[in-house]
């Protein structure tokens with residue numbers, strides 16, 4: 021028995037091959053040093069062509085090299101975790117903690133109610149004692165249709181939960197489950213029960229969809245539920261009282277499923293909003309949820325998921341608890357983060373949405389250094405720590421202590437609702453530490469990452485749990501502009517963190533491991549990559565057109581470090597991508613997105629930061645769309661790039677693509693017509709030709725979108741005209757000036 025007790029609840033494995041990796045990266049670093057030396061020692065003399073271009077390249081290469089160094093710590097020591105959930109239930113089944121699950125939604129137009137309900141239902145059906153489970157839906161749009169949908173879902177859940185339990189249904193999101201069995205050919209043993217439950221689901225779905233379509237809750241439903249009366253004082257989504265309704269609660273005798281079992285607690289919350297009071301976006305919503313839930317269920321563990329991320333494994337809650345409840349290491353762990361995985365990423369992942377290398381390689385590495393970031397979804401927290409507790413070595417969570425505490429206060433459900441409402445009012449946080457030292461941090465576009473960092477700075481660790489079978493599945497962006505805008509927000513938020521009080525560059529010094537510090541900087545300095553990348557995409561090509569070499573020629577010994585670094589680094593990236601489960605085509609697509617993010621998302625984020633700094637613009641939180649129109653999703657399935665409307669970002673991308681095309685073509689024409697020099701240019705300017713050539717190849721979808729495609733997803737004519745004019749005049753001007 022004693023031996024059994026001491027067996028850990030989870031295991032940590034270290035990756036192999038670290039020595040080879042270290043040797044390889046050292047050799048690359050030597051190559052980079054040679055490149056720097058070459059640049060410094062070969063600066064053209066005063067009066068020679070290309071002096072300033074050369075110095076620019078030197079700066080860009082210095083920055084690329086330094087940034088490259090930052091990525092190393094989290095490749096040195098990746099770790100992989102495996103929980104043992106049967107041990108958990110052997111030891112702790114009786115004293116499992118309460119768990120509160122937060123689902124946040126913000127816009128019913130972009131996040132359809134049916135999708136949100138599937139997420140809610142999937143987490144309600146976790147394989148977990150229902151009396152210890154509570155689900156909270158925060159609706160930042162305060163939409164009565166979402167409330168109506170949740171009402172419908174609570175009724176359907178009374179059938180769905182017993183059904184899931186009885187037939188061990190996986191996944192527990194009804195939509196995903198029905199889809200998975202429709203494609204599955206072997207006969208089920210529960211056909212008789214399947215048909216009625218599917219009918220119930222489809223009826224619910226069509227009622228919700230109808231209500232959403234007409235934009236109104238059915239007339240006959242309103243008077244039946246008193247909850248709707250709370251919308252009487254509603255004027256707009258930015259101006260209303262707190263709306264809070266406990267839809268299911270153990271106190272209420274009707275909150276039983278069809279088999280008579282207790283249901284999880286289910287709560288709808290739309291916190292108070294007033295136009296003159298900052299609502300702090302998702303961080304504000306999460307903090308209201310933290311307070312309201314502390315009154316209603318006060319779960320020790322909190323899981324938060326985005327409204328599009330349904331649970332794909334009914335055991336993942338128990339898996340996460342293995343980390344928290346482990347006797348030896350559990351007490352240091354503040355949160356357990358799962359990767360953000362997507363259901364609708366196509367095979368070759370045109371927009372690099374899967375973030376493969378980040379989740380399969382880099383986060384494991386961060387875990388080895390003290391823990392991954394908190395990324396705002398699919399994350400399990402300890403309530404106390406999220407609410408600001410500092411680490412101390414004596415801290416031990418005595419899970420048994422909670423066993424008999426009943427957090428339900430005396431009094432009726434109605435009283436409980438009224439008391440909880442006060443906690444979600446928009447004046448509650450005035451003169452408190454909420455948003456500063458408690459709960460999620462305010463004032464940053466990536467509130468989750470900065471909150472995770474502040475928790476780490478208080479001495480806690482986190483754990484990365486990346487199971488083969490995904491714990492949650494969400495929806496990735498399906499158009500190019502969406503993907504770019506998402507990265508704009510991330511990079512902007514990241515840079516805000518660097519400038520914030522919690523800057524990983526200085527504040528975190530001594531509080532977290534230096535490797536982790538570098539890891540945070542690596543992700544948060546994205547914005548600063550835009551200028552050097554832009555420079556590299558423009559200047560060498562223009563000088564190619566003019567015939568001035570900026571790189572060593574092939575016969576020079578200095579050519580070797582360039583060739584080695586280029587080949588070595590790209591093969592390494594390719595291998596890492598393939599190892600993470602990608603395809604070769606996928607890597608090519610990912611490289612394209614890597615480029616586009618740098619020259620558009622990060623650049624625009626940079627301007628936004630500057631504008632905000634001088635007070636010219638307000639923060640905005642752009643939510644990415646979770647549904648696509650019919651023909652858009654057809655093109656998405658076929659992996660045809662979707663450009664859509666004209667926007668400055670697209671114009672910029674197209675201009676740069678064309679600029680490179682014109683430079684390369686111009687150079688070729690010169691070769692044909694002015695034959696002196698002849699083939700020598702490939703000798704003297706091989707690297708510049710290669711760079712332009714790769715840029716042209718990678719931009720093939722842009723040329724197609726500009727001139728060849730006829731469908732609606734192409735680049736608009738206006739963009740074609742603007743970008744062609746801009747690129748041509750840049751080339752002509754550049755030639756004319758010199």
Ligand SMILES: *[C@@H]1O[C@H](CO)[C@@H](O)[C@H](O)[C@H]1NC(C)=O
Nearest residue numbers: 190191332333488489490493
């Ligand atoms: C989701 O869960 C199902 C089982 O319900 C499993 O077969 C599938 O592989 C999971 N999906 C992913 C992406 O892990």
Ligand SMILES: CC(=O)N[C@H]1CO[C@H](CO)[C@@H](O)[C@@H]1O
Nearest residue numbers: 363364495498646647648653
């Ligand atoms: C938003 C979107 O395009 N969702 C799609 C995700 O992928 C599934 C299957 O590939 C589609 O059915 C969804 O429409």
